[in-house]
Amino acid sequence: MANLYAEYLPNIKTLAVTTVLQTPRDGTTALWLSNDRKKVILEHADETHRITLPAKVTGQGTQHLQLPNTGELQCVNRISAAPIFDDDEPPALWSASSLNAATNLHCKRCDALLSSNKISVWKDLPSEAWAEMMDLWHCHKPEEPKHTDDDAPAKKGYAAGNKLVAQAGVGLVDVMSFLLSDDDCTVEFRSSENGDNVHEVYCITCDTALGHRDPQTEGIRLQKPYLALSQGGSRTTRSYDPAHWFSCYLNQAIETQGVRKFVFSTLPYEIWVFSTNLAYASLEYPEPKQAMKVLFRTKQGDQDVETLRAANLLIETLTLSPMLEKLLYQVLQRENFKLPDSLKKFMGWEVAVLPVLYKADVKALESATYPWL
Structure with missing residues (x-):
């Protein structure tokens, strides 16, 4: 063809x-x-x-x-030619402001209900690098006045002066995951195969890996690419393709960390977000879409990020879990395969075009379902 x-x-x-x-x-x-x-x-x-x-x-x-x-x-x-799209900022997908007490979490693969009528409040975490920000604060925080209400920090769910802990009835949200208490979702726990004391989380119905138990926050971290949402008693679930999640993540990583090159923490690859404002159309997607162009390759040499920074190279480590790093690489390979042969490589890098969702796209896809990857 x-x-x-x-x-x-x-x-x-x-x-x-x-x-x-x-x-x-x-x-x-x-x-x-x-x-x-x-x-x-x-x-x-x-x-x-x-x-x-x-x-x-x-x-x-x-x-x-x-x-x-x-x-x-x-x-x-x-x-x-001239552009047809405005210079809008892409929204965060499934942010706390778009969720409410009637929001239910499902396994994307089989629609099994993971959490129903248990989360009354949703709160956004500060950024995808919140853990590093909290560590920095604990090292350099100033003297604090005494509080009459000793439980005030805990009631907030997170604060600069206390440890982040998952709370019953509160869903904490970052760009790629939900952090819930053990009591608020129905999943199966298993010890990690590499024996690092990490308990992975699986769907009880279809045995799909959904995330892991986070020992630092004493909660369950469910990864958004493996989830679907519904509202109230509706049987209709909505979800997004993994490529949409990773373009959303990379846009936020660029904004918060100020770099466009990243290395994987658990895999021997590196990526370069070459362009964030691409527009394209193809026989697969005959109507114009907005996207980002991501270059990827096997990591060159054995230098770590700290050494590269010392050489004034702007590069950071991805803040994704191991299961999401693996999924990201699979998505990059999949999107690379869709391109014409002449566009699959650029200066020694492989090329992938990841679609980016904007407000109008989100509205149009609210009820869409996607093939499982």
């Missing part, structure tokens, strides 16, 4: 349209922009393919584009 892939590069205001044929061109092969310049259309081997362009091309009337040369199967057309 032929392939069409269009990518808008905002920094140089250029639309790159990649065309891939399965068989050499013949007299019936044609590639053109539609009369309103909003679509690109390919006719080849008695098939017609079309996608909506992810950028605005000026002018009117049909415009024929270059086809692959004789004997070749692929070509790229570059066209001056």
Whole structure:
């Protein structure tokens, strides 16, 4: 099957349209922009393919584009264009403000109910690097006046002056997980295979790994990519593709840590978020989508992050759990496989395009379900 892939590069205001044929061109092969310049259309081997362009091309009337040369199967057309998307900030998915006492947690794979009518309050944790912030505060906190209410910090669930502890009836939320008390969710515990005293958490119904018991907070950390939500007594659950979760995570990591290169803590890979404001369309997603371009490769050399920082290289370690690091790498490989061959590599890095959800996308996907990865 032929392939069409269009990518808008905002920094140089250029639309790159990649065309891939399965068989050499013949007299019936044609590639053109539609009369309103909003679509690109390919006719080849008695098939017609079309996608909506992810950028605005000026002018009117049909415009024929270059086809692959004789004997070749692929070509790229570059066209001056303007953006069609606004410069909005992507929202945090499933933040505390979007949840309420009627929110139920389910296993994404089998829809088994994990927590029902037990969480009355949801609170956002400060950032995805909150643990490091708490450690820093404990080392450098100033003198504090005595409080008449000794239980005030504990009632907040977390505070700069006390240890973060999971509380019954309170759901703590960060970009990739929920932190709940043992009493607030129904799961199965198992000791980790590597014997590091970490208890992993599984769905009782389908045996899917969902997260782990967090000894520091004395709670259960459920990872969002493996969950679905419902409201009240509704049987409809909603969830997101893992790629959406990781683009959300990486956008927040860039904002809070100020870097675009990261190394995995448990796997021998590194990533580089090359662009956060990409727009693209393909035969798989024929309508324009916003995305980020992530480069990934096996980690070069054996230098640790501290050594690289000392060399003035802006790089940080991902703050993901081992199970999420493994899932991230699987997602990057999956998205790389979808690209045309000529776009799969760049300067020694493999390339992945992760879709990014904005407010309008979230609203449109509220009831969507996705294949299990």
